[in-house]
Amino acid sequence: MPSTPEKVFDLLLQAYGPQDWWPGETPFEVMVGAVLVQNTNWKNVEQAITQLKDAGALNPSGILLLSPAELQQRIRPAGYFRIKEQRLRSLVQFFVEWYGGDIERMRATELRLLREQLLQVHGIGPETADSILLYAVEKPSLVVDAYTLRVFARHGWVPQGTSYHALQEHLAGELPAKTEIYNELHALLVKVGKEHCGKTPHCEGCPLEGMLPVGGLVAG
DNA sequence: GACCAGGCACATC
């Protein structure tokens, strides 16, 4: 009998189809996007990415050669530009110093080790680290974002306030550790989260409607 | 004009 996360995955995939998510042109672009998207929407990030491209700076040395002021101006549309300038610089410095700016060397590194290293980088927390691991490095690392927690908590599948780590462990324990599945699942959860599991507890037409537990949605 | 969006570091208790 399939677990709840497996059923969720199947239902969402059936309803929405493959999402082909995180359309970065290069792994490096995905890494940059992972920092810029922190607590912001993707539209704003696209503008920032475009401005980096226009400056020919969407590569490791390009970023590092920009002055702080110019880098800040380029990424300004993504918000928190002073903070993100430092975070971006820290990440790129790490990428260059430890891996020579070579994504293949990252791929050759063991997942747990690489994750620990990323978490040591200033400005890289669990979600950003997992996003980089999954979408840029293509490692089977589950991304647990605000939508993931919202969808699972609102349906009563996990308690409200479940921690990032606890939810990640729970989901990982119920799903095959495959990059393609983690990739697709996260994209599908964001989609259903945006469309049906938003601020108001309302689920009409939601692909997960039939999976409501006894007691229904958690209000608030 | 308020509210929200694909977090994180830091201070404080």
Next chain:
DNA sequence: GATGTGCATGGT
């Protein structure tokens, strides 16, 4: 370990 706060732009 849990909770609160600052960070900033662009869309609804």
